[in-house]
Amino acid sequence: MTGLAPVAWPPAPIRTERLVLRPSEARDRTAFIELFASAEVGAHLGGARPRAELERMVPQVPGRRPGLFVIDLDDTMIGVVTFDRRDAERPGHVRPDAGEAELGYMLLPEAWGRGYAAEACAAALGWFSDALPGDPVVLRTRTANDRAMRLATKLGFTEVERFEEYGAEQWFGVWRSLTPSR
Numbered sequence: 096m097t098g099l100a101p102v103a104w105p106p107a108p109i110r111t112e113r114l115v116l117r118p119s120e121a122r123d124r125t126a127f128i129e130l131f132a133s134a135e136v137g138a139h140l141g142g143a144r145p146r147a148e149l150e151r152m153v154p155q156v157p158g159r160r161p162g163l164f165v166i167d168l169d170d171t172m173i174g175v176v177t178f179d180r181r182d183a184e185r186p187g188h189v190r191p192d193a194g195e196a197e198l199g200y201m202l203l204p205e206a207w208g209r210g211y212a213a214e215a216c217a218a219a220l221g222w223f224s225d226a227l228p229g230d231p232v233v234l235r236t237r238t239a240n241d242r243a244m245r246l247a248t249k250l251g252f253t254e255v256e257r258f259e260e261y262g263a264e265q266w267f268g269v270w271r272s273l274t275p276s277r
């Protein structure tokens with residue numbers, strides 16, 4: 096399930112100390128292809144996709160959908176932060192009606208190790224808690240994905256459970272803003 100209904104989309108660009116979170120544009124196409132063709136990025140996400148296939152399949156303006164923020168550093172895309180509604184059929188839920196907002200993050204390897212992912216995700220979570228006060232955000236990552244696990248903890252996600260999915264052990268956590276439910 097994609098999107099982030101009922102939030103109005105896109106919001107105004109979000110500025111952090113070093114980054115801007117914004118909707119995607121045609122000029123981001125090369126960076127999207129790099130992300131999906133990267134063996135390092137795909138290591139815990141089912142692997143890289145062939146570059147030739149991506150060149151054929153990726154639309155002229157990739158990633159134009161509610162819930163997808165491009166992470167922009169000095170006018171160049173370095174990754175994405177995403178929110179998607181978690182399908183009821185999948186394992187891992189914190190609400191009886193499922194459909195929780197799930198956070199995802201992917202950065203180009205040259206941007207790793209500088210705190211950009213943490214800075215972007217913290218800003219995205221801040222935006223989310225204003226847009227949907229009191230709503231939880233969930234996150235799933237392979238337990239073997241050290242960087243993603245460190246980031247989840249740093250952002251304030253706490254473990255709910257672990258389960259097997261896609262042939263690997265998954266960590267499933269939740270983040271709740273301090274804003275009370277409406």
Ligand SMILES: CC(C)(COP(=O)(O)OP(=O)(O)OC[C@H]1O[C@@H](n2cnc3c(N)ncnc32)[C@H](O)[C@@H]1OP(=O)(O)O)[C@@H](O)C(=O)NCCC(=O)NCCS
Nearest residue numbers: 136200201202207208209210211212213235236242243246
């Ligand atoms: C998961 C991912 C986004 C994490 O990226 P990251 O750069 O490691 O994450 P952070 O932004 O938290 O940066 C942390 C590192 O920046 C370092 N750092 C350097 N300057 C910093 C600064 N100014 N502020 C904060 N941290 C800084 C930290 O010390 C830390 O280093 P360490 O992890 O080696 O200890 C990245 O590895 C990725 O895109 N992976 C592939 C996609 C993926 O697996 N996504 C998860 C799917 S659930």
